Amino acid sequence: MAEYTERTERTEHSDRTARAERTGPAITVLLVDDHPVVRDGLRGMFASAPGFEVLGEAGNGVEGVELAVRLDPDVVLMDLRMPGGGGVVAIAELGRRAPRSKVLVLTTYDTDSDTLPAIEAGATGYLLKDTPRGELFTAVRAAAEGRTVLSPAIASRLVSRVRSPGNEPLSAREREVLELVAKGTSNREIAAVLFISEATVKTHLTHIYGKLGAKDRAAAVAVAYDRGILG
Template structure:
């Protein structure tokens, strides 16, 4: 079985060295390179084609969120696993919406981090317990405001009969991200399934404006 090929993006050399050493010591992983900011991460991801990118969010110049967005636009196949010290909504939700496969905090135990990278390489969504709890709370007490532009795009695709997988491909985001958007849509529209969301979307005039 081939090792999981990694790219590590963090602006702190000590963090990069620590992560590189940890993964290099395990034969199941191969560290292809290190980046000190988001722009370098995007360049190296295109050149090295890693399986998983460990991405810090707060970096000088091009930050991790901008890098995740750019990687999705460029259709880079690597899974992005955010590894950061920040677990607030203002960091978690934008990163997942931009296309991150997972979100872990830097205080995660070594074994949890190794498992998370393996899961991310297989396309599974990975969230630290603290982040998962925060997202579940957000889903249970959703913002009753208007749908975001991306949520409207997802709803339009659902109305057109696309599957989550097809919607993810069309929007250049992960299937897990589509599911997150759907949960937000259900909460904002006060419904519990796709059909009801579409019906409510038409009822509110959210659908049908652009021929969908």
């Protein structure tokens, strides 16, 4: 009986070793989402799939950055809009403090005002929370290898923007910024008037230039007057 048990244990150990050699080291993941139920669901999904290890979880971007710096995960699965620290700022901070970790956005928001800042901040990929689990696993593996991953809806819209620049309407905030630019207001003054940071003003300007097909402030104002955006 003892011999049988020892032989069985050796066989099971050999099987585990063989599986590990076939699959390689597990991809380590950090979950960043302000909803505990979402984090629990994701943790359970990855626990049930071979080849993944969840190192930890955080409820906002600030906590996520600190954990990523400490735990050094392969992939950070990041929500965007979170109280106490949003995803876009966290993505940029991770690029500075934990550059090895790849950030894969997983969110319910698919508007350009969410998508573009996240990608510009350094996200490796952008998925929506209705992504099937199999596709999510594939995306995490791809992100760990540094490959760009975009949900079909996001990819289609980005391609449309590249093919038809200058046709997307400005958001209400972008129009406010442009109106102040037309009055000769500096970035610092715009930030003070709108109660936002200068970095955010620059981000809005970048989006305005892209949407209007303009290269600078003067060209953007001229195009806006020509199209009737500014009266």
